[in-house]
Amino acid sequence: MSKGVLMVNLGSPDSTNPKDVKKYLGEFLMDERVIDVPYWARTLLVKGIILNTRPKKSAEAYQKIWWEEGSPLIVLSERLQSKIDDNTSVPIALAMRYGTPSILQGLQELHDKGVDEVLLFPLYPQFAMATTETILVLAEELRKKHFPEMSFTTVPPFYNHPDYIRTLANSIDETLIDKEYEHILFSYHGVPERHIRKSDITNSHCKIDGSCCQSASTAHQFCYRHQCYETTRLVAEYLEMKPNTYSVSFQSRLGFDPWLKPYTDRTIERFGKQGMKNLAIVTPAFVSDCLETLEEIAMEGEEIFHEVGGKKFTVVPCLNDREEWVKVLSRWIDEWAHQTPVEA
Ligand SMILES: C=CC1=C(C)c2cc3[nH]c(cc4nc(cc5[nH]c(cc1n2)c(C)c5CCC(=O)O)C(CCC(=O)O)=C4C)c(C)c3C=C
Numbered sequence: 214m215s216k217g218v219l220m221v222n223l224g225s226p227d228s229t230n231p232k233d234v235k236k237y238l239g240e241f242l243m244d245e246r247v248i249d250v251p252y253w254a255r256t257l258l259v260k261g262i263i264l265n266t267r268p269k270k271s272a273e274a275y276q277k278i279w280w281e282e283g284s285p286l287i288v289l290s291e292r293l294q295s296k297i298d299d300n301t302s303v304p305i306a307l308a309m310r311y312g313t314p315s316i317l318q319g320l321q322e323l324h325d326k327g328v329d330e331v332l333l334f335p336l337y338p339q340f341a342m343a344t345t346e347t348i349l350v351l352a353e354e355l356r357k358k359h360f361p362e363m364s365f366t367t368v369p370p371f372y373n374h375p376d377y378i379r380t381l382a383n384s385i386d387e388t389l390i391d392k393e394y395e396h397i398l399f400s401y402h403g404v405p406e407r408h409i410r411k412s413d414i415t416n417s418h419c420k421i422d423g424s425c426c427q428s429a430s431t432a433h434q435f436c437y438r439h440q441c442y443e444t445t446r447l448v449a450e451y452l453e454m455k456p457n458t459y460s461v462s463f464q465s466r467l468g469f470d471p472w473l474k475p476y477t478d479r480t481i482e483r484f485g486k487q488g489m490k491n492l493a494i495v496t497p498a499f500v501s502d503c504l505e506t507l508e509e510i511a512m513e514g515e516e517i518f519h520e521v522g523g524k525k526f527t528v529v530p531c532l533n534d535r536e537e538w539v540k541v542l543s544r545w546i547d548e549w550a551h552q553t554p555v556e557a
């Protein structure tokens with residue numbers, strides 16, 4: 214048996230051309246775990262409505278953050294892969310759930326290197342059906358179809374792993390050490406409330422009323438909301454943050470369904486209106502900076518804050534390819550690769 218790793222991130226369009234953005238959004242939004250309505254309704258909504266207007270607007274947003282080497286999300290994921298590769302002897306392939314390099318290409322790359330035991334590594338700290346689950350389902354479909362001899366092990370969501378919490382806390386500390394700030398906002402990507410109910414394996418725990426996520430439940434292994442609040446609680450504990458100096462919000466909502474609240478844009482606006490002058494913001498649902506952090510938070514968020522009287526808006530970068538994070542991931546991979554199988 215030969216081992217290898219497939220790291221999977223979300224993906225980006227091939228370029229900022231509206232045609233490429235449309236192709237990417239089409240693949241992304243037609244995923245039944247992203248827009249989880251019957252196929253006919255999804256087709257009507259995505260192909261009939263969203264793809265007629267959104268690609269132009271999204272392309273303009275991508276143009277503001279695009280780098281010479283390409284999409285920040287892809288470039289940063291490649292840098293992470295390359296640095297981990299330097300630290301471990303295990304073959305590491307990188308794939309994107311949407312766009313390229315695809316999961317099929319990543320598995321093929323590992324297969325060509327003789328790998329038949331794959332560590333599937335979704336690059337998401339918190340579980341969501343629109344992120345972790347869709348990667349695992351597609352990878353398994355492709356394995357069965359193209360690589361039946363392969364076996365998979367999956368890296369579980371690491372939202373509460375001490376190594377992740379410490380690395381995230383250190384990155385916050387490093388960014389904010391000499392900065393004045395009154396409050397840290399932990400802004401996570403949002404999901405429709407319906408997704409939380411669908412992922413509730415008990416069918417009864419999640420009430421989305423603010424209390425369920427604090428009472429113990431087996432539902433929490435698949436509860437994005439619980440996992441976001443846990444990441445926040447553990448980082449706050451690690452940094453010994455005082456109550457009321459930090460809070461949680463959810464960004465990037467799309468459409469008219471209720472999404473997880475409170476919404477980030479409205480929270481930033483409220484803080485400014487209440488007289489807050491120095492706000493810091495961290496985005497723990499993203500391990501790599503991307504459109505949602507570089508444009509929606511660092512540009513739009515800052516603009517909202519300034520419009521309502523805020524002065525200083527400090528954004529903590531994602532973990533990206535920072536050294537401590539590379540070391541953590543390399544160690545996780547090495548520990549998996551060198552563990553001795555448990556005897557039956
Ligand atoms: C119903 C729509 C969406 C759900 C649900 C959703 C969940 C979700 N997404 C991320 C991470 C990222 N999303 C990004 C971009 C993005 N997300 C949506 C829609 C949903 N996301 C859209 C339409 C877009 C594209 C941009 C736009 O038109 O607004 C990105 C950035 C990609 C990039 O190229 O930089 C990331 C990363 C998570 C973690 C998540 C659920 C927890």
Ligand SMILES: [Fe+2]
Pocket residue numbers: 402465
């Ligand atoms: Fe998203």
Ligand SMILES: [Fe+2]
Pocket residue numbers: 418419420421425426427436438439
């Ligand atoms: Fe919950």
